[in-house]
Amino acid sequence: MATDAPRRGAAIGWYVLLSALSLIVLFPVWMTIARALSDGSATLFARTPSVLPYSPIQWDAFSRAFTEGGLGRPLLVSGLVTLIIVAAQTATAVGAAYAFAFLEFPFKRIVMVLCAATLLLPIEVTLIANIQTLQEVGLVSPSQGFGEAIGALTLPFLAQAFGIFLIRQGFLGIPKDLRDAAQLDGYSDLGFLRRVAVPVTRPVIGSFVLIAFLSAYNQYVWPRFSVKTNRWDTVQLALRRFGLDNPDQLNLGFAAAIIAALPVLVLLLVFQKQLIRGLTAGAVK
Amino acid sequence: MSSVSFDHVTKRFGDTTAVDDLTLEVADREFMVLLGPSGCGKTTALRMIAGLESVTEGELRIGERRVNDVDARDRDISMVFQSYALYPHMTVRKNIESPLVATRHARPAAAERAARVREAADVLDLAPYLDRKPGELSGGQRQRVALARAIVRRPQVFLMDEPLSNLDAKLRTQTRLELVELWRRLEATFIYVTHDQVEAMTMASRIAVIADGRLQQVGPPQAVYDRPANLFVAGFIGSPPMNMIAGEVDRSPLAGPLRVRTAIGNIPLPTPPTTNLHSVVAGIRPEHLRLGGSDLSVEVLNVEQLGHERHVICRAGDARWVVRQAAHEPAPAVGERVGLGVDGASLHLFDPTSTERIA
C-alpha cells in the first residue's frame, strides 16, 4: 500500500492541474452564457461584478438575438462558404497528398518545400495582395452580388498546405505491402486512392475535415475585407455589426455569439475522439 | 499456367547487388522454393517476377513472354505477402474479391465474382468468416484470406514470400500440407520464398539455394540434401547441420588404405577422390556417424533427447559436431570420450579454397 502513495499523489496532482486548466478555458464560455442571460443594463450598472447571471434572467435572449440580429442569412452564408472551403480543401489535400506520398514527378522536393513554406505565411501577409487581385477581377466591390461574394470568401482557401501534409503523413503510414498488393490486384492510382488509401486513412482525413471546418467557419479577418456589403455578411461579421448596432443590448450580443458558436460546439462534441486522434496522428509509430 | 525464367538477371539497389546474375528456369506447374538466409535476395527475386521491382540487367520471362517492361498488373500473377497485406477496412469477402474488382482487364460480372469468391473461400475454409474484417481474424485465418485472394483470380503463377513465418510452429506444419494440397489442386506454378530449410525440403519440387544474391544449387530436395554442391549448401541444408572438419587426403601407399587424415582421426575412403587436391574439407551428416566406432575420437558435451531420437553434441577438435542416435540405443555419458564410426560412402568432400564439392 505504501508504494501506492506516491502514485496516488501524482494522480491527485494531475487532477488538480487539469481542473485548473479546464477552469481557465471554460471560464470565458461560462461568462458569455451568464452575460447573455442577464439584462444589459443590469450588467453595466452592477456594483460588484458577479459570475452568475443577474436577475431577471433573460430567457428570451437567444430567440431575440436570432431575429433582431438577422442571423438567419449570415448562418446560411457561413454554412455555404464553409461547405465549399471544406469540400475543396479536402479534395485538393487528398489529391496533392497522394502525389507527394506515392508519385514521382520532376521537382517533387522543390514543390513540397514551396508548399510547406506557405504554412509559414499568416493570412495577414497575403491579405492586401489577394484583396487587390479579387478587386481587379471584380469579385470584391461594393456592388458584389451573391456569387461574387461567395467567390471572394472561398477562392483563396480552396487549397491549403496544412491538410496536404497532414493527409500525406497518413498516406505514408500505409504499409508498403498494402500498396504492392493493390498494384498486383490491378488497382490504378485512382482506384488505389479511392478504394484503399482514403478508407484506410479515414481517421486522419476526418480530423482534417473537422479542423478545416473550424478554421473556415471561424474566419474573421478575410471576410472583414472581402465582403463589402452587409447582405453577404458571414456569421462572424454579423456578430460584429450586431454588437456595434446595439451597444445598449449587451446581452443580445453575447447570445448571438453563443448561437454562432453552436455549430462548432455540436461538431466538437460529436467528433471529439476523432479530432484528438487526428491531431496526434503520426506522433506515434 | 506458365513457366518463369531468369536469364542472367541482376538487380542492384545503388551499391548493393541484391540479385547477382541469376539464371534459373522454373518449370510450368513446379513448386519451386527459393531458399537462403535473410538478406540473400530472395524477396527481391520474387518481387522482380511480380513486377514490383525493375530488372537491372538480364531478361525475365513468364512463359514465352519477356516481362522486363510489363506492368505488374498485366503479368497475371498473384503474390502472398509475408505480412498478408490484407485491406484492413474491407471484409474478408471484399478482400478476396478485390483482384476481380480492381482489374483493368474485363471485370467479371457480379454473379460470377460472387461465385468465385465463394469457391476460393470454400477451398480455404473461410466461408464462415466472409463478413468479418481482417482485424477480427486469427493469424492463421488471415493467412488463408491472403491465399484465397491469391487464388481467386486464377493466375498463371503464384508467388509467396515467407507466408508461414508469422504462424506458430504447429500451424506452420499444418499449413505446409495445405499449401502443397492447394498446389496440386490448382496445377499452377508456385514460387515460394523461405529461409526455413524444413519448409523447402517438405514442399518443394525443386529447391534453389541462394546466398549473397547468387544461386548456389538447384535441384530436387533429396538431391540437394544428398549431394550439396558446395560448403554453403552443405551447411545450410539439413538440421542438425552437416558436421565439417578440415583434413588431408593421405595417398601414400605405405599408409595403407586411402583415407582422410584429420585432427580427430582418420576417415576411410572407399574410392579415390577425383581430385589431386591434398587439403579438403570433409563433411558428414549426423545420421552417418555411429557411436562406438573407431575412426574418430570426440568428447561428449551434451545429450539432447527428442523422444524419437537423440542428438549427441560432441567436441570434435575446434568444432561442435552432432551425432544422431536412435532413442533405444544406449546414451553416452556427458564428458565421456567416445569413438565414432564413419561410412566412407556417405562422406562429402569439398575444396577448401573454392568451397565447391569434389566429385
Ligand SMILES: Nc1ncnc2c1ncn2[C@@H]1O[C@H](COP(=O)(O)OP(=O)(O)O)[C@@H](O)[C@H]1O
Ligand atoms: N528497396 C531496396 N532498397 C535498397 N536495398 C534493398 C531494397 N530491397 C532490398 N535491398 C537489399 O537487397 C538485399 C536483399 O534483400 P531481400 O531481397 O529483401 O533479401 P531476403 O528476402 O532474402 O531477406 C539486402 O541487402 C537488402 O538490404
Ligand SMILES: [Mg+2]
Ligand atoms: Mg525477404
